Amino acid sequence: MSGPAQQSAPTAQRPAGPQRRVTSLDVVRGLMLVVSVSVNSLLLTPAWFDHAEWAGVNGLDLVFPVFVALTGCGLGFAMHRRTDVRGLARRVFVLVAIGLLYNAVVLASWEPATWRFTGVLQLYAGVVVVIALGHLITRTARGWLVVTVVLALAHTAVLAAYATTCPGGALTRECNPSGAADTAVFGAAHVYWQGAAGHDPEGLVATLGACVSAAAGACVGHLLLTVRARGGGPRRAVGPVLAVCAAFAALAWLTATAPGLLAGVDVPVMKRLWTAPFALAVTAGTGLALLAGHLLLDSARTPAALRRAAWPLEALGRNSLLVYFGSHVVMSLLVQHADAEGRTLAQRIAAAVAVGGHEQVSFTVLVVLAWTALAAVLHHWRIYLRP
Incomplete structure (x- = not known):
């Protein structure tokens, strides 16, 4: 994941009244959550699928960025008329506080001197701040396209400028702005791998890249x-x-090639620094998925049978924050401790529920069904966890 939560404090809320929602957003989020929960349930992640160590993109690198792009779209829907600044401050405080707790649970470390201040929830809080404040400036698709371009160019400029100080003009694990900035701001003891990795995939630099994803998502949301x-x-x-997704693809190409042509430096396509070409390409694909869902599910002619079939995915999408981060927390707890034979609780459960000897498949199906059932119950009672 780089591996939770969303209106006022993350507390259960009941909507004030019926709303005419864009169903496709919830269903696409639901599909993404099926993938996310399935990935979280892996007892052993194949090297070819796990996060890329540095440059490049593997399958696992796509899950959280898709979530962030869909979050930007959802925030565009939620804030297209007004932005609650006071509520925003409260939400951000709670997200950061829970982020620290989340890190302690996932890392099994409760020592304040080495608590990781950066992390996925903190990155998520930063994204919410930027998108919410951006809605004080513009609430149009055209405006959010401009914001996306500005953020993408700014992020690329920062990386390219730093790359000019690196040997051979190439950003590496040892030479990049993330390691320098996050260590200086938070302290080496409070960042990813306590600074030993040389970068922080959820630090300040990555947060700026995530804002590119979210801003592009907000643009698609306002367009719809x-x-x-x-x-x-x-x-x-x-x-x-299609036009705006093509614009994202063109901007991805520009930010990938311009640094080399103008400054002779390399800004790789990667998740570790959440570079603009990566963010824009992922959001372009996400936008196309939303368009397909919109055509299938948001028409007055959509068959009732299709709506019923999509209802479990809609339920997952309505509580995306809970399911996405909750599945990470639960799985982290299940693999933290091993018995005398070296088997984690997750492995013992997988062995107990195995059908036909297929432990991983049986365990994954069980986990996906469990989270879907929880989301369905909450959706039935209109209880949602919001950012």
């Missing part, structure tokens, strides 16, 4: 809302969404 407000059905969104 604008098209919807004008009427005419989901098909009218095809041209605009």
Whole structure:
């Protein structure tokens, strides 16, 4: 994951009244959560799928960025009319506090002197701040496209400028702005691997990259809302969404090639520094998935049978924060301690529920069904955990 939570403090809330939602957003989030929970349930992650050690992108590198892009879209829906600044401050405080607790649980370390101040929830809080404050400036798809371009160019400029100080003009684990900035701001004892990794995949530099993903997601969200407000059905969104996704792809190409052409430095496509080409490419793909879901599920002609079939995914999507981060916490607890034979609790459960000797498949199915059942119950009672 780089591996939880979302309105006021993360507490269960009941909506004040019925809302006309964009179902496709919830369903696509639900599909992403099925993948995320399945990945979390792996008793052994294959090297080819695990996070890339530095440059490049493996399968696991895509899960959290897709979540962030969808979060940006969701925040665009939620804040298209107003931004609650006072509530924002409270939410950010709670997210950061729970982030520290989350780190302590995942890392099995409760020593304040070595608590990791950076982390996924802290990164998530930073994204929420930027997108919320951005909605004080603009609430249009065009405005958020401009914000996306500015953030992408700024992030690329920071990386390219730092790369000019590195041997051969290449960012490496030993020479990059993340290691320098996060260690200086938070202290080596409070960052990823206590500074030994030379970078922090959820630190300040990565947070700026995550904001590129979220801003691009917000652009897609506002575009869908604008098209919807004008009427005419989901098909009218095809041209605009394809155009903005093409713009993201073009900007990804530009930010990947411009540093080499202009300054002779290399800014690789990667998750570890959440570079702009990576962020934009992932969000372009996410936008296309949202468009497909929009065409299938948000039409007045959508068959009732399809809506019923998508309901479990919608339930997952409505509590995406709880399921995404909750699954990480639970799995972390299940693998922390081993018995005398060296088997973790997760491995013992997998052996107990195995069907036909397929421990991993049986365990994954069990975990996905358990989180889906919880989300379905909460959705039935209209109880949601929000950012």
